[in-house]
Amino acid sequence: MNRRKKMSARIRVIAVACSATFLLAACSEKPNQSNQSEPSFKENWLKKSEIDPDRRIACTDLNQYVNAKWLSNNPIPADKTQWGPFEILKEKSLNDQRAIAEAAAKNIGSAKASSPEQLVGLFYAAGMDEAAIERAGFDPVKPELDAIAALRDTSSIVRYLTDTFVRYSTSTNSDSADTFFQGKRRLFNLQRDTDLKNPKVQIAYVFQDGLGLPAPDYYTKAEHAELRSAYTAHIARLLQLVNIDxxxxxxxxxxxxAFETRLANASFTPVEMYDPDNLYHFVSVSQANQITPNFDWGAFFKAQGVDLKEGFxxxxxxxxxxxxxxxxxxSIEQWQAYLRFHALKNAAPYLSSAFQNEYFAFYDKTLKGQQEIAPRWKRVLDTVNSQLGMALGQLYVAKHFPPEAKKQALTLINNLSAALKARIEKLDWMSAETKKRALEKWQTFLSQIGYPDQWRDYSALRLKAGDYFGSIQAAARFNHAYAMSRIGQPTDRSEWGPWTTPQMINAFYSPNDNTINFPAAVLQPPYFHPQADDALNYGGIGAIIGHEMTHAYDDQGSQFDAYGKLENWWTEADRKAFKARTDTLVKQFDAYSPLPGLFVNGTLTLDENIADLGGLSISYDALQNELNKRPALAKLKIDDYTQNQRFFINSALKWRENIRPEKLKVALNTDQHAPAQYRAIGAPSNLSSFAEAFSCKAGDPMVRTGDAQVKIW
Structure with missing residues (x-):
């Protein structure tokens, strides 16, 4: 239920699960229910025993009503920072991937050279060879440290930044809150993506980066002073591991x-980074060089293998x-200290255990509250996914994604699309002129389900057996070269970028090519099953689909036209009416306080909150359309719950999440998603259909009326 804005390298992650403790035999094969008046899928993942028997609580706090018992009985595992449907389904996906990777590692000799099987096998086997990694110590990063020690002046620093950029230009498949924790931060970030003013072509984007703490405020606010001290101590300990006294x-x-504090003071805040106008600043090379006369962008792009025709x-x-x-x-000494630390930080997860443990101690334990480091096989698989995600995805799909799942997901998407169209046509606050453009955008949606039509070709990549660090660098160079080769080329809307793989637990909307994307691994219970009753599927995957579609019209998505061009296609009056409604939603979420003295940032989380509200509204409409076709089903109760009640219960179930307070504090400062407990109640509290389903009355906490009720899409 998340939108990934590709140009800013942030992934919005949605949680789903199949092997969860709260599931029954949801994955068993059942006859298709499409021609029946009642669902044959009697076994479902809604355990009545886990839901509070007092239905009045639903009108007070839907999250408490649906999730409190489960949350109490499912503490966070020691190697996790949060625990809920997303993590449970991720565990299932990781175990499936592990079986694939282990089989590939055993069959390296018989696999075709540079085939997905061989590459995954070589990479995984090298990552699991702990003895070899321990023997190597920090030898793999010594050439980098030597290059930093040899810096003597400004020109040598510029050459270093230019020539070594590719080595850590790694993709990441993490969620937006965790992208920071991948440890690949460089002084700045380079990507290729759709030109926001000319969506038909791919261009280069260069963004701010270079901070070791989550956000600029961490360097200046008094409330983060203790964390700054811990960070400084971590830096010193990491440097001591390479024999610095x-x-x-x-x-x-x-x-x-001190170096990073200067960068932080010149950096956009997380809220500012979600403004497209702050992300897009097209310049020629000569114009860029006027901004940075000490850094030659022409030489930089030439070193990346890019021949810029117009600019970036x-x-x-x-x-x-x-x-x-x-x-x-x-001073050169300060530059060396900064570059030395970041070279070590980038490499630490792939070096010997001393480096891995030090990295974990700060970035996972101190910052996020994680108690134990994840098992090695999981960490290696994360790296395989970041570097060879689509190669592993090709193997995953062949084993775990049946064609019928893709077919029914497309049916749901079509039903949700029809419901969205009807809602746009009935809007009483939008003019006919803007509606016409909104429907044009609706008409051009491209849905990508499960896996790409064309698999990525890895045949030119060569990996050396037993060389984990070398494999990471080889794959990074390969991926970087591929991305750079696409700059200046026509945009292919059907392309799946390196940030998305079939095995990823994610769903997202991309405004700059108007696509909605649903990887294979997300299309599982408790959100989707081909034989589940409509109430469950529409409360689950239906709300996800509607969420992603709504992102096309949220605070940011509404700034892009049907073809992904950044332009204002709204009348001034319509934009004003839209903002009045979204301002109320901002205030609603500003009032939520998950920790004493800390509040949700309603502005930072606005886009996701708009999409939650729109997605749930649209999916409810789509469910009613289906129930109207089958009156017997509409009247059917399962476990004494009506279809509409089951819809809202399952919509809240996806927000079951225990989270460590340390991780929550970081998320409140950096994540565009509100805490799960408020996503469970925020949207339904604004829907009259929810109040009707549970017979809630005016004055109940889950019932908003009048000016307090937000109605957008």
Whole structure:
């Protein structure tokens, strides 16, 4: 139920599960119910024993009513920072992937050279060879450290940044809240994506980056002082692991913090980074060089193998002006300290256990509250996914995604699409002029389900057996070269980027090509099963589909036209009416307080909250359309719940989530998604259909009326 905006490298993740403890035999094969008046799918994942018997609680707090018992009985595992349907389904997907990777590792010799089977096998086997990795120590990163030690002046720093950029240009398949924790941060970020002003072509985007803490505020606000101290101590400990003496390591750690503080003061905040106008700043190379006269962008792109015909997007000019100034007024010693630490941080998860444990101690335990490091096989699979995700995905789909699931998912999408069209046509606050453009955008939706029509070709990639760090770098270079080769080329809307794989637990909308995307692994219970009754599927995957469609018209998506072009297609009056409604939604979420003294940021989470509300509304309409076709089903109760009640119960079930307070604090500062407990209640509290389903009365906490009730799509 999330939207990924590709141009800013953020993935919105939705949680789903099949092997969850709260599931019954949901994955068993049952006869198709399509021609029956009642569902044959009697076994379902809604356990009545887990739902509060007092239905009045639904009108007070739907999350409490549906999820409290489950949350109480399902604590967070020690190697996790949160636990709910997403993590449960991810565990299932990881176990499926593990079986595939282990089989591939056993059959390296018989697999075709550079086939998905061989590449996955080589990569996984090398990552699991702990003895070899321990023997290597930090040898793999020594050439990088030597290059940093050899820096002598501004020009040598620029050459280093230019020539070494590719080595850590790795993709990531993590969710937006966790992208930061992947440890691949460089001074700035380079991607290729659709030109927001000319969606027919791919261009280069350069973004601010380079911070080791989650957001700029972490470097300046007093409330984060303790964390800054822990971060500085972590930097020093990591430097000591490469034989830098304690005093020098502590001095360099202070230099790194000061360096990053300057970057932070020139950086956009998370809220500002979600404004498309802050992400798109198209310039020619000569114009870019005027912003950074000490950094030659022409030479940089030439080193990346890119021949820029027109120019590129240089976001955050203020940030790059500061970097330009730092190239001449910051000492070589401080630059070396900063680059040395980040080289080690980037490499630490792939080096010997001392480095892995130090990385875990700060980035997972201190920042997120995780108690134990994840098993090695999971960490290696995460790396395989980040570097060879589509190769592993090809093997995953062949084994775990039947064609019938894709077919029925498409049927649901078509039904949700029809419901969305009807809602747009009936809007009383939108003019005919804007409606026409909104329906044009609806008409051009492209749905991508399960897996791509064309698999990525990895045949040119060569990996060396037993060389884990070398495999990571080889794959990074291969992926970087592929991305750079697409710059200046026509946009292919059917392409699945490296950020999305079939085995990923995710769903998202991309505004700059107007696509909605549902990877194979997300199309499982408790959100979707081909033989589940309509109430469950529409409350689950239906709300997800509607959510992604609504992203086309949320605060950001509404700034893109039917073809992904960034432009205003609204009348001034319609935009004003839209903002009045969304301002009320901002205030609703601003009032939620998950921890003492800490509140949800209604502006940061606005787009997702709009999509939650729109998606649930649209999916409810689609369910009613189906129930109207089958009156007997409409009257049917299962476990003494009506179809509409089951719809809303399952819509809340997906937000079952226990989360560690440390992780929650980071999310409140950086994540565009509100905490799960408020996503469970936010949208339904604005729907009269929810109040009717549970016979709630005016004045109940889950009933908003009058000006307090938000109605958008």
């Amino acid at each position: 304690v005093q020098s390591a502590q001095r360099q750690a202070g230099q790194v913090l 997007s240089l976001s955050s000019p203020k940030f790059f002006k500061e970097v330009n100034q730092m190239l001449v007024d910051t």
